[in-house]
Amino acid sequence: MASLPNLETPLESLRISTVVPATPRGEENGEYNLNNIDLLMKLHYIRSIYLFDSKAVQDLSISDLKTPMFPLLDLYSHVSGRVRLAESGRPFIKINDAGVRVAEAYCDKTLHEWLDENEFSIDGLVHDHVLGPDVAFSPLVFIKFQSFKCGGLSIGLSWAHILGDAISAFNFITKWSQTLAGQSPPKSLHKPNLTKPKFLSNYISDNPISIKKATVVDEYWLAANESYVATHTFHITSKQLQNLITSYTSKNSNTNGKTKYFEIISAMIWKYIAQIRGDFGPKIVTICTTNISKRVENEFPTNGVILRKIETNLPPQESHISELVKLIAEEKMNEDDAIGKLLEESEGKEDFIVYGAKLTFVDLEEADLYEVKLNGKKPIMANCDFRGVGDQGVVLILPGLEDDGGNNGRMITVSLLGKELDQLKYKLEREWGINNCSSRGF
Known part of the structure; x- marks a missing residue:
């Protein structure tokens, strides 16, 4: 069976907080309509990790790491939202500034020791995250900062696939790092023109088997x-x-x-x-x-x-x-x-x-x-x-x-x-x- 989040794991060594958009929306809550391809991916999650040595992390506090997320979420407002169900039963995202979750953890091993024991596994470096049991209260994104004894740091992103594909997830965390470096976020994001690619054959199946x-x-x-x-x-x-x-x-x-x-x-x-x-x-x-x-x-x-x-x-x-x-x-x-x-x-x-x-x-x-x-x-x-x-x-x-x-x-x-x-x-x-x-x- 697919494993669910371990809800009974003690959290003494883990701190959870919430980051919301810098500009409150107040009562101006909007809705983001999920298209069919978004909903096709609703049971999947993208998890990425980035490991940095102590030189890269020098003089950066957890506050420094969290601060760029506030203006970034002004740009990605629906990422801060929560899933709701329309009367028809079709899911959509309520843009209500509920925020993304940030997990902070400490590991008493060095990066080298971690990699020796865990190879390049993502488990443990990304928060155990799925939507549910009440999706209306489930964050769509978790970011985990795990510090190591050597001064190194891992950044783990768990991204609900309904928000976008792996490239979108990578772009989100890249934009965060650029904001951290002092670059101003763009005023808006470009909506892509999702034209259908040129078909590679004339074959069309009545019964798709790739899903x-x-x-x-x-x-x-x-x-x-x-x-x-x-x-x-x-x-x-x-x-x-x-x-x-x-x-x-x-x-x-x-x-x-x-x-x-x-x-x-x-x-x-x-x-x-x-x-x-x-x-x-x-x-x-x-x-x-x-x-x-x-x-x-x-x-x-x-x-x-x-x-x-x-x-x-x-x-x-x-x-x-x-x-x-x-x-x-x-x-x-x-x-x-x-x-x-x-x-x-x-x-x-x-x-x-x-x-x-x-x-x-x-x-x-x-x-x-x-x-x-x-x-x-x-x-x-x-x-x-x-x-x-x-x-x-x-x-x-x-x-x-x-x-x-x-x-x-x-x-x-x-x-x-x-x-x-x-x-x-x-x-x-x-x-x-x-x-x-x-x-x-x-």
Whole structure:
């Protein structure tokens, strides 16, 4: 089953406070209407962390860290709101200045010790946050500041996906760090023009299979899993990535040099998961992109996710990586119309799983995770995962560590059934020398 927040954990070492917009709205409470794509993502949560060494945190108090949030929430007013249900049962956000929650914690370990024990896990660095049991009183955003014995700091963001996609979440915390650095927030945010992308095929399904209806746990906005879903992050160094690319290109004479790292890594993991599942290996997967290059500066949070289905009649476990790369690059099938029809028919009252309804690959390799800065310094490590993942699993492809050349390496955060994840670790170590993340090099 999907785990719920541990409501019985003692809070002696944890302080919770609320930050509200700098300018009170008084009785001028507005409403923010959630569109169908927002509601499609209602059971998912985006969690990102940013780890800074003591030099980056020097002379910054918790008050300094919280102060920029007040003017920032003037800009992101709906982020401070709370979910309400219309008479029809359709959720919307009441803009009532209820605020975002801030958690403050202290760890008696150093950053190095934490990373040695926890690798690059997000658990513990992000507040355990889901909407419910009474969504009308549930914050949409939690920010956790955890100080370490060495003077280092982690910043953990938990962001309800109904507010916007991962890029929107990253932009929010980046804008906070810019405000902290003394930059004035913009007077307004640009509403994006969410035009439909050019279809990659003429295929239109009447029954979309990249999403599925979900069972919700009690009154929490979180779906149930049939089995335990575990999460782990792999770090592909720039050298390992080049070896993978060399292996792919040497066996693919038709390569045009335009293949993305995302496509190669996704193909490799697809093949391995298919081998692990055997006859049940996924012949259908979902590709999730966000059109990062078309996002504009100071953009209003939005769910600009693009879902595409890939289906093959060949067993992926026996296919060469180059064959799967070609499928990912050229054979993505559009289900927009079918998904839109299903959402319209549900009138915003049905619950769906997107990530993990089918094995899902999420392209975030061009995300600006390392644009969050303290005292002008980038984090020594940043990572992201999703909560509310279905049993089929999700794979996030993220930028690599800055000290490994940034875009020359990759972080891969994988959520799978526990036994499958253990086998994937073994395969990646045996085939490519890609092992568990650790604090080596910090």
